[in-house]
Amino acid sequence: MARDLAFLFPELLLGATAMLMIVAEMARAARLVLAIGLAGLALSTLLTLQVLNADTTVFGGTYRIDLIAGWAKLILLPGTGLALLMARSEIAGQAREGSVYALICLVTLGALMLAGGGDMMLLVLGVVLTGLGSFALVAFPRDDAATEAAMKYLVFGAVTGSVMIYGLTFWFGGAGSTLFSELGMLEGKNLIAMVGLIAVIVGLGYKAALVPFHFWAPDAYDGAPVSVAAYLSVITKAAAFFAFAQVLRDLPPATGWPLVLALISAATMTYGYLAALVQTNLVRLIAYSSVAQSGYFLMGVVALGVSPMAVPGIILFAAAYVAMNLGAFAIVMGAGQTLDDLTGLGRTRPWAGVAMVVFLLSLTGIPPLFGFVGKVYLFTGAVEAGFLWLVVIGILNSVLALGVYLRIVVPMYRSADAPVAWNPSALLAGVLIVTTLITLVMSVFAGIFPT
Amino acid sequence: MPLLTLATFLPILGGLALMALPVRSARVAHGISIGVTGLTFLITVVIWSRGIVAGDFAQVEEIAWIPAIGAAYRLGLDGLSLPLVLLTSLLFLASAVYSARIGERAASYVVLMLMLETASLGTFMALDGLLFYVFFEVSLVGMYFMIAGWGYEERQRAALMFFLYTLLGSLPLLLAIIGLYLGSGTFDMRAWIGAPPLTGLAAMLALIAMLITFAVKIPVFPVHTWLPAAHVQAPTAGSVILAGVMLKFGTYGLVRFALQMTPDAFAQAGQVILAFGVVAALYGAFAALAQSDLKKMIAYTSVNHMGYVVIGVAVAALSLDPEIRVIALDGATLQMVSHGLVTGALFFLVGMLQDRAHKRDMADFGGLLTRVPWLGWTFILAAFASLGLPGLAHFPAEFQIFLATLNAAPWAIVAILAIVVTAGLYLRAIAAVFLGPENESWAAMPDLDRREKLAVVPLLILTILVGVAPGWLIDMIHTTMASLSF
Numbered sequence: 001m002a003r004d005l006a007f008l009f010p011e012l013l014l015g016a017t018a019m020l021m022i023v024a025e026m027a028r029a030a031r032l033v034l035a036i037g038l039a040g041l042a043l044s045t046l047l048t049l050q051v052l053n054a055d056t057t058v059f060g061g062t063y064r065i066d067l068i069a070g071w072a073k074l075i076l077l078p079g080t081g082l083a084l085l086m087a088r089s090e091i092a093g094q095a096r097e098g099s100v101y102a103l104i105c106l107v108t109l110g111a112l113m114l115a116g117g118g119d120m121m122l123l124v125l126g127v128v129l130t131g132l133g134s135f136a137l138v139a140f141p142r143d144d145a146a147t148e149a150a151m152k153y154l155v156f157g158a159v160t161g162s163v164m165i166y167g168l169t170f171w172f173g174g175a176g177s178t179l180f181s182e183l184g185m186l187e188g189k190n191l192i193a194m195v196g197l198i199a200v201i202v203g204l205g206y207k208a209a210l211v212p213f214h215f216w217a218p219d220a221y222d223g224a225p226v227s228v229a230a231y232l233s234v235i236t237k238a239a240a241f242f243a244f245a246q247v248l249r250d251l252p253p254a255t256g257w258p259l260v261l262a263l264i265s266a267a268t269m270t271y272g273y274l275a276a277l278v279q280t281n282l283v284r285l286i287a288y289s290s291v292a293q294s295g296y297f298l299m300g301v302v303a304l305g306v307s308p309m310a311v312p313g314i315i316l317f318a319a320a321y322v323a324m325n326l327g328a329f330a331i332v333m334g335a336g337q338t339l340d341d342l343t344g345l346g347r348t349r350p351w352a353g354v355a356m357v358v359f360l361l362s363l364t365g366i367p368p369l370f371g372f373v374g375k376v377y378l379f380t381g382a383v384e385a386g387f388l389w390l391v392v393i394g395i396l397n398s399v400l401a402l403g404v405y406l407r408i409v410v411p412m413y414r415s416a417d418a419p420v421a422w423n424p425s426a427l428l429a430g431v432l433i434v435t436t437l438i439t440l441v442m443s444v445f446a447g448i449f450p451t
Numbered sequence: 452m453p454l455l456t457l458a459t460f461l462p463i464l465g466g467l468a469l470m471a472l473p474v475r476s477a478r479v480a481h482g483i484s485i486g487v488t489g490l491t492f493l494i495t496v497v498i499w500s501r502g503i504v505a506g507d508f509a510q511v512e513e514i515a516w517i518p519a520i521g522a523a524y525r526l527g528l529d530g531l532s533l534p535l536v537l538l539t540s541l542l543f544l545a546s547a548v549y550s551a552r553i554g555e556r557a558a559s560y561v562v563l564m565l566m567l568e569t570a571s572l573g574t575f576m577a578l579d580g581l582l583f584y585v586f587f588e589v590s591l592v593g594m595y596f597m598i599a600g601w602g603y604e605e606r607q608r609a610a611l612m613f614f615l616y617t618l619l620g621s622l623p624l625l626l627a628i629i630g631l632y633l634g635s636g637t638f639d640m641r642a643w644i645g646a647p648p649l650t651g652l653a654a655m656l657a658l659i660a661m662l663i664t665f666a667v668k669i670p671v672f673p674v675h676t677w678l679p680a681a682h683v684q685a686p687t688a689g690s691v692i693l694a695g696v697m698l699k700f701g702t703y704g705l706v707r708f709a710l711q712m713t714p715d716a717f718a719q720a721g722q723v724i725l726a727f728g729v730v731a732a733l734y735g736a737f738a739a740l741a742q743s744d745l746k747k748m749i750a751y752t753s754v755n756h757m758g759y760v761v762i763g764v765a766v767a768a769l770s771l772d773p774e775i776r777v778i779a780l781d782g783a784t785l786q787m788v789s790h791g792l793v794t795g796a797l798f799f800l801v802g803m804l805q806d807r808a809h810k811r812d813m814a815d816f817g818g819l820l821t822r823v824p825w826l827g828w829t830f831i832l833a834a835f836a837s838l839g840l841p842g843l844a845h846f847p848a849e850f851q852i853f854l855a856t857l858n859a860a861p862w863a864i865v866a867i868l869a870i871v872v873t874a875g876l877y878l879r880a881i882a883a884v885f886l887g888p889e890n891e892s893w894a895a896m897p898d899l900d901r902r903e904k905l906a907v908v909p910l911l912i913l914t915i916l917v918g919v920a921p922g923w924l925i926d927m928i929h930t931t932m933a934s935l936s937f
Binding site: 309312350361366367368372373376379380383384388391392395396398399402403406410413443444446447449 | 515516517518519520559581584585588589591592596599600607611614615618619622623625626629630632633
């Protein structure tokens with residue numbers, strides 16, 4: 001018991017931090033809430049380093065302390081810290097400000113459970129915990145758009161969550177256990193395995209915004225504060241893919257699940273970029289681009305169990321994605337939410353322009369940026385798993401991606417008719433510096449990631 | 452001293468230093484640009500003096516990068532890459548000298564140029580598949596911003612076309628690199644060359660993927676359509692770098708990757724590749740003949756000249772006689788260098804004409820030779836070189852290529868027709884622009900100034916030197932080609 005708890009220090013600390021934050025919020029001390037949150041996240045990250053190389057389970061196999069869970073913490077906790085800083089610079093001084101910070105930390109706790117869960121019950125718990133907090137975060141502005149977005153998000157979440165729980169009962173019935181490690185028992189019971197798999201795809205696909213479960217994403221991101229959209233687009237999404245990795249690596253591949261996911265992956269990236277091509281609202285544009293990025297993430301899931309590149313690919317791409325997508329949202333926060341707001345930004349604010357170009361090219365997968373290294377891993381894994389056609393589609397979509405992102409870049413270097421609004425707070429500038437540096441130089445240090 | 456690394460990264464470091472400077476006037480920017488490219492050129496000359504070895508890569512520099520997947524930072528040189536490295540550092544120096552008059556956002560311009568130089572040198576020196584791809588793609592991004600930012604009227608469209616075309620073109624190479632990695636467990640290009648990891652269908656698929664990439668880059672008909680648009684709209688130095696350096700990525704890759712890493716598949720597909728080369732050479736010449744825009748005309752002659760390189764490489768793969776193979780590859784490699792020198796000079800000269808007249812249609816000029824003798828005679832010299840006159844740089848290269856062709860694949864000798872066409876089109880251009888009755892609108896046109904002479908004359912001196920006494924260059928190339936086993 002003591003041993004098990006020791007392995008859970010990062011999660012326990014984050015939970016305690018969130019509780020403390022709620023207490024501080026009761027005293028309406030928003031800055032204190034933020035300080036507690038940042039300190040808790042930092043300490044929790046440090047504690048993670050202690051268990052990073054462990055490969056074990058706690059509490060009877062229900063919770064995994066392994067490579068995926070360890071790196072998930074190392075990526076999601078600092079990512080949450082950056083999101084908190086972005087939120088602070090956007091909503092400082094507003095009522096209920098501290099609640100946002102507390103909710104963000106609670107959602108991240110749910111995300112860690114998704115990434116570490118080794119049991120169906122924990123998967124459900126993670127989905128519910130991330131979901132409940134997210135609905136409230138989206139509804140924060142309390143205007144019509146936010147309320148509508150939150151309602152859509154909630155209804156969609158409730159339905160997909162129920163479907164997932166329903167389907168998981170099949171797996172429980174077939175395998176005789178709720179542990180993922182027992183899913184091998186489904187060997188030969190293809191129908192049962194398939195029903196459960198579809199349920200998991202529905203539940204996690206909703207979290208990850210996979211086509212066709214993505215409809216909530218553009219509305220939710222658009223209705224929510226930009227910083228919350230940034231947070232949801234990276235942390236809960238990455239968590240969903242870590243969860244995919246935890247669930248599916250024990251499922252016998254004979255059930256044909258890799259092919260199902262490969263088809264969804266192809267549809268997701270293609271649809272995401274096609275839809276992004278026609279957006280003029282930057283938040284919606286990045287929302288659809290995030291949908292497309294989910295398709296690339298899923299390539300790593302497809303290769304699970306076959307290619308040794310799959311798990312490192314998901315981890316690397318998650319790290320890159322968190323940095324570059326947060327960065328792109330940070331620019332949107334500073335400059336404005338429509339394409340026109342960026343006109344001339346690159347000419348008048350060269351550093352902000354360079355940062356945005358770096359994020360967008362990295363999202364496209366242009367070397368030597370971080371996103372490229374992630375994609376190389378994902379592509380290699382998929383080829384090794386025999387999905388060459390999926391990689392070809394991924395490559396064709398990279399060209400589509402370039403079209404999407406150049407729609408942002410080109411006007412940035414046109415001369416502006418109106419003065420460019422660009423007044424980032426010191427916090428936002430800090431977030432931009434960190435995310436730009438990570439996107440720019442991490443490929444040089446890609447060797448530190450697990451393989 | 453890791454000179455290769457130094458030469459590769461000195462330009463980008465110069466660019467970063469410029470970005471960090473508080474004063475970024477045009478003067479400071481161009482000063483840094485000329486200083487850094489000059490120093491880089493000197494370093495490459497020292498690298499040249501250190502020499503290469505037969506049968507292997509020389510001066511290898513290696514540092515672990517992602518050890519778990521066998522990717523490392525590896526640089527090295529042989530007789531194929533060293534001439535191109537020297538050409539690259541020379542053309543960037545000449546471009547820096549020429550560009551010194553650019554005042555519009557000079558600092559950003561210089562930073563992009565320096566980034567391009569790092570990417571170009573890295574592409575030729577990389578000995579790691581992943582690293583090669585990184586440099587290869589960075590050059591794309593740099594050129595996109597160069598065309599989009601400093602080009603002419605239709606620059607946005609041309610830049611976008613260039614970027615989309617070549618990105619779509621280069622992604623298949625990534626597939627091939629992944630395939631080679633999965634076949635060998637490393638990204639070390641030396642290992643891929645030493646023992647080609649793919650065989651049969653996998654090798655053929657990898658070859659096709661590589662050919663798509665390099666065909667777009669070279670460019671070969673029918674995937675050349677981005678080239679005239681990009682060249683016409685690019686700023687002059689951009690055109691010089693694009694034609695002089697970046698087209699060589701395609702032919703370099705054709706030898707380094709396609710020929711050396713999938714040799715058997717290449718030999719099987721040899722006739723097809725040869726046919727593409729012949730069509731490109733002929734098509735480029737006839738398309739150039741149809742142009743009245745000088746810049747477009749020179750752009751199309753690039754398609755023609757690079758077609759000869761493709762012919763040379765294909766002949767080398769087809770021939771069973773080792774001597775003929777070496778002659779073909781020597782000629783093809785020399786042709787890359789010659790084309791860089793000659794076409795670089797031609798784009799400079801047309802750019803200089805355009806700086807003065809803001810026009811580049813032949814019909815708008817006439818009788819300029821008496822008005823601007825320096826511009827006129829240098830252009831005539833470069834044009835004669837480009838049409839393959841003996842004693843100038845293209846002749847020894849094309850001679851060797853056709854000699855080998857005649858031996859190994861006689862039918863392909865039809866490509867020699869293109870030389871006649873090129874001769875015709877250059878004579879027509881010279882007559883229209885520099886001879887005949889003088890067009891009075893240009894009575895006040897100034898001749899080349901010192902800066903312009905400094906940019907273009909060294910290229911022409913080398914053109915003559917390579918034409919008259921190509922030995923020093925061919926020996927270097929020959930050292931490697933004679934020991935190639937594929």
